[in-house]
Amino acid sequence: MLLEVKDIHVAYGDIEAVCGVSFSLEKDELVSIIGANGAGKTSILNSIMGIFPPRKGSIIFKGRDITAMPAHQRARIGIRIVPERSRLFPRLTVYENLLTGVYGLRKKIPVDKRISWLYGMFPILKERRGQLANTLSGGEQQQLSIARALISDPELLLVDEVSMGLMPKLVEQVFGILKQLNEEHGLTILLVEQNAFASLNISTRGYVLETGTCALSGSAAELMDNPRVQEVYLGH
Amino acid sequence: MSSYTITIGTIIVIQAIAVCGLNVIVGYAGQISLGHAAFFGIGAYTAAMLSTKAGLSFWTALPLVIAIGGFIGFLLGLPSIRVREDFLAITTIGINFIVEAVFRYVPFFGGALGIGGIPRIVFFGERLKGMTFLLLCLVFLFLVLLVCWWLTRCWASLACYAVRDEESAASTMGISHVRFKLLAFVIGTSMAALAGSLYAHYMQFINAGDFSFPVSVGFLSMLVLGGMGTIWGPVIGTLILGVLPEIFRPLVDYRILFYTLLLLLMIRFQPGGLLGEESAMRRVLAPILRRGKA
Ligand SMILES: Nc1ncnc2c1ncn2[C@@H]1O[C@H](COP(=O)(O)OP(=O)(O)O)[C@@H](O)[C@H]1O
């Protein structure tokens, strides 16, 4: 098991955003958590990344309890996030933003090779490499955010609503890249999405989150066939 | 050059060194500091004590002065890392008042009388004063600017900029914000201590009042005026605010009022400072600079 999340509770003051969610990821899986706005998806990812600690419960990564580990150390042991709304460093260039991704690493990364691989996958970033990140379009920012997370060669990639605000064509392209990363490079991905169709489409398994609890789980195909999922999330 | 001009020039260069240090903390790492004069004072007092009581020369004392300044900056930086921005402003003001009070009331530091009889700096057998001392200060300013330039080029600056703009995103990249904020504090306060040491040996007499809170406000005004996070901003800001009161003598009495007003106006209308990325001055200068390059 690569990641095990056991009965986590996340609360902001009196508001319980996540109330006892458990799930797990095997190595090489691509798993989706789908849920409406405010269901608690971001809260779950942030507690896995260590940005906002859970009030209760535990998070196990590669057999090691990391519940109390600070975020920058989690990043070093191979967990990376593509945060909601990209969160790039606005006053650094595209190239510099990419470099920040390898900063904290202990292991040696062939940076130049890695960057040219990323430029191959996201040609637009190569074109814009000298431009400040805050001058990029929404789609370019999302691509840079993914590339910045990938440069460190992570073992687990957390992706928070990458489809938000993107044109359908771009959504397709970005999800295509995620699928390719998973299938060809064996990257384990946890995808969190409102866009249930696009994400289940590339996933092996999925969980449905409703107001902080896990309402349903199953293989992607099962979930797509589920009448409730069809009605609420797929708009059939 | 008249001795008057040299005196003003020397003070400006010394202050510019301190403001460069403040720039590392505020401009590069995004940590507000309203107590920078405290570190300037710690450098000055350390240099004064080491030369008058321990009999060390400026040169032998200098590494110690810088190390002590940096170390105290590190200690005081520790709690600052944990508090929010608005508390950090208050914490640093508090540090300034405490340090000043210690200098003023602890007899070991000369008490209200301050420390006098600080020897001049001797360089190859020559006692530096006037022009030669100004030259020495300029050399130190140059070295400090080199360090700042290197900081904006190296890895650490990338991390510092990242932390300044997006702290939690930076942590998810494996960048420990604690480490980089502390690093900025240590480098920034060491520079202030260096400036303090030069100040002590130049004035030959120092007093707790030289390092009071209004001095910190002055440093911050100089930095904000010139442009936070830029290389030359601290120098330009210090130069302008150092020369203005000399030209308009009445300003001297209203210095603090003037500094405070300036600080507020700059933050409201030109937060990047005169040399900031989107400043009016940059826009005016840009075509000239471009022509210069072509
Ligand atoms: N920093 C915060 N402070 C207070 N409440 C928050 C905070 N972040 C999220 N919430 C609340 O927690 C709930 C879940 O939010 P979130 O995890 O962002 O959901 P999602 O990502 O699924 O939209 C929402 O009701 C939201 O209002």
Ligand SMILES: [Mg+2]
């Ligand atoms: Mg969200």
